[in-house]
Amino acid sequence: MNKEDFVIWLRNNRSIKEYSINRYANAIPTISSEMKDYGINETDLFEITDTMLIDKILLHPEFLKRDKKGNRMYSSALKHLKTYIEQIRDEKSKPQDVTLAEDAPSEEQNDRGDLEYEEGKELLRLHKVRERDPKLIKDAKKRFIKLHGELFCEACGINFEKVYGERGKDFIEGHHKKPVSEMREGEKTKVEDIGMLCSNCHRMIHRIPMISIEELKKSIKLNWAGSF
Ligand SMILES: [Zn+2]
Numbered sequence: 025m026n027k028e029d030f031v032i033w034l035r036n037n038r039s040i041k042e043y044s045i046n047r048y049a050n051a052i053p054t055i056s057s058e059m060k061d062y063g064i065n066e067t068d069l070f071e072i073t074d075t076m077l078i079d080k081i082l083l084h085p086e087f088l089k090r091d092k093k094g095n096r097m098y099s100s101a102l103k104h105l106k107t108y109i110e111q112i113r114d115e116k117s118k119p120q121d122v123t124l125a126e127d128a129p130s131e132e133q134n135d136r137g138d139l140e141y142e143e144g145k146e147l148l149r150l151h152k153v154r155e156r157d158p159k160l161i162k163d164a165k166k167r168f169i170k171l172h173g174e175l176f177c178e179a180c181g182i183n184f185e186k187v188y189g190e191r192g193k194d195f196i197e198g199h200h201k202k203p204v205s206e207m208r209e210g211e212k213t214k215v216e217d218i219g220m221l222c223s224n225c226h227r228m229i230h231r232i233p234m235i236s237i238e239e240l241k242k243s244i245k246l247n248w249a250g251s252f
């Protein structure tokens with residue numbers, strides 16, 4: 025993770041002003057470079073996974089002195105970072121994500137063979153890991169706006185901003201279009217492989233067996249024709 029990811033997380037998870045978000049995000053590299061003063065080897069705090077280090081800094085007398093001078097801005101930044109790291113760690117340690125758990129295979133699907141299913145599950149996990157890459161999704165959104173002038177779901181056409189106003193601005197989910205069966209571990213995902221989907225269509229596509237955006241688009245037209 026890096027400063028940019030932390031800024032995004034603060035924006036989405038903490039109700040604080042943009043001004044403070046930037047101050048907190050900038051405080052982390054500063055504290056990272058001052059670690060020697062707190063008896064700890066210089067470490068990039070954005071890279072750590074063990075939050076014990078943060079607790080250690082928070083208790084150091086020299087840090088407390090500086091923090092007091094800075095109106096406790098440093099300690100606030102570190103506490104946010106700690107929550108952020110813990111949240112990411114919890115998400116990673118989940119055995120599988122929610123959609124997968126809900127989309128447990130039917131008996132019929134299990135008949136196709138447990139091995140095939142297990143393999144499919146692993147590939148789907150990989151697929152979702154890629155869809156969670158914030159940089160990739162951000163670039164894909166940028167590319168889509170450049171092409172179409174706005175963000176909308178490629179399956180049903182919903183534009184979140186048009187429906188939800190300011191709250192829906194810039195909201196869309198990225199979907200990895202390449203069939204999971206064709207993905208290989210370590211393969212780099214291209215921006216053009218990411219499709220834009222609303223949350224409903226995204227979940228519909230991910231139900232097992234997974235279908236393509238085009239296929240979903242067809243069934244929407246077929247079933248919901250009157251609305252378009
Ligand atoms: Zn949609």
Ligand SMILES: [Zn+2]
Pocket residue numbers: 155198199200226230
């Ligand atoms: Zn997807």
